[in-house]
Amino acid sequence: MSIPQQDPQTPAPCGICHERSTWDFLRDFYSRVEAAHGYARSLENDLDLVRFALLQCESSLNSSWERLNEERLEYRAAQEELVFERERHKETMDMLEKMFHEAMRSGQIADFLSGEIATLRAAMAVGDPRPLSEKPKSPNENPVPRAASILSSPRRNSGATQIEKKLCSPTGRAPPESKEREYVKLPVSTNSTEASAPRSDTPAYETRFKPTKNEWWNMSKPTTSRAPIRPKQSAPPIPPRTKPPGVNRLDHLIYLGNGSTSVLEFSPQRVQLAKQSHPLDLSVRVEELTRELGQLRQEIIFYRQGFENLQRLRETCYDVYQQLFLANYLDQNFDRLNELIIQLHHGLEDSVRREGKAEKSWLEFWGIEYKDKEAEGELI
Structure with a gap:
């Protein structure tokens, strides 16, 4: 009996497929399809x-972008305010410089x-022992010393104005009440035409060097003299203060120290x-003005150091604020916070030290002992 030969091209039958039925294949297929649908869901x-x-x-990104734009606008506004403050500080420094120069000029x-x-005084003692009030008055003679020509120009300084008033008076005191007119009268003449001469014929030097009491106390007002007046070269006007400064701690201490x-x-x-009060003698007034000038210079130095x-x-x-502002958006992991705190603390300590040094210098000028513990933590 011969054995049937198998065609080599025909695949060998699968034992698993031969043993399973068609329903088993369908059930397995549907289960896989359901699993695929579940995975898709x-x-x-x-x-x-x-x-x-x-x-x-x-x-969140849109809100962060809007907040960043707002912070940029605030930062730009802060920069503009900083520039404005610097300009104001520069103007204040210029004003203080002008005040200092005016004080030096007054000295x-x-x-x-x-x-x-x-x-x-030396000329009066050597030349003519008579006082100025007894010297003869004539249109061709100037009875006032040559210092009056220097003092004839208006002064903005109150001390110089007071000295001008003293020099115009022979006794060195303010003139008493007088019923004289603003122009000095000419000597009475026998000629009726000369007696009734118009006011324009009055010499200009008599009106300028012989002012009345109103002109003594109102030097800043324009005079009615017909002599040519030089134009004033005044400094730019200082804006008025809305509220006068009050008495602070240092003013009280200086007042207690007879300052x-x-x-x-x-x-x-x-x-x-x-x-x-009655006006003092001319020499006493000059000494008083010189002393007040030195006191004012010391006060200006103190406030300049404070500024x-x-x-x-x-x-x-501003430096610390700028670094914190930039670090909030550029570097979230900012590790230099302690350094900025230390920098700000050192700046505050240096400010307190400089303030104490300026206070000590001003109080020592008045001979007042400076106590660090009492001034600690107090404001000027």
């Missing part, structure tokens, strides 16, 4: 979640006038007392 759910998260990220005027007074400051001198009580100290502290604060 889970992917769709994940896609929805990712889409929702993406929308949230977009909204030079006081020194010059003291020398002129000594020269006039005086500009705030105390311009108080209503001091001004009223100065109006009621420079405030400028340094503001620059430190």
Whole structure:
């Protein structure tokens, strides 16, 4: 009996497929299809979640962008304010410089006038022992010393104005009440035409060098003299203060130490007392003005040091603020916060030290002992 030969191209039958039925294949296929559908549904759910998260990220990004724009606008406004403050500080420094130069100029005027007074006294002692009031008056002779021509120009300084008033009076005191007119009358003549001469014939030098009492106390007003007047070269006007400065701690300490400051001198009580008091002698008044000038210079130096100290502290604060502002958006992991705190602390300590040094210098000028513990933590 011969064995049937198998065709080599025909595949060998699978034992698993031969043993399983068609229903088993269909059940396995449907189970795989259901598993694929379930996996697709889970992917769709994940896609929805990712889409929702993406929308949230977009909204958060938009809000962050809007906040960044607002912060940029605030930063730009802060920079503009800083530039404006620097300009104002520069104007204040210029104003303080002008005040300092005016104080120096007042001191030079006081020194010059003291020398002129000594020269006039020496000339009076050597040349003519008679006082100025007894000298003959004539149109061709000027009865007033040559210092009056220097003092004829208007002064903005109150001290120089007071000295001008003293020089115009032979006794060195303010003139009493007089019923004379603004122009000095000419000597009475027998000729009726000369007696009735118009006011324009009055010599100009008599009106300028012989002012009335109203002209003595109103030097800043324009005179009615017909002589040519030089134009004033005044400094730019200082804007008026809305509120006068009050008495602070240092003013009180200096007052207790028998001293005086500009705030105390311009108080209503001091001004009223100065109006009621009688004018002093010319030499005494010059010494008083010289002493007040030195006190005013020391006060200006103190406030200049305080202003420079405030400028340094503001620059430190602005620097720290700028670094913190930029680090909030450029570097979230900012590790230099402690360094900025230390920098700000050092700036504050340096400001307190400079302030104490300036206070000590001003109080020592008045002979007042400076106590660090009492002044610690107090404001000027």
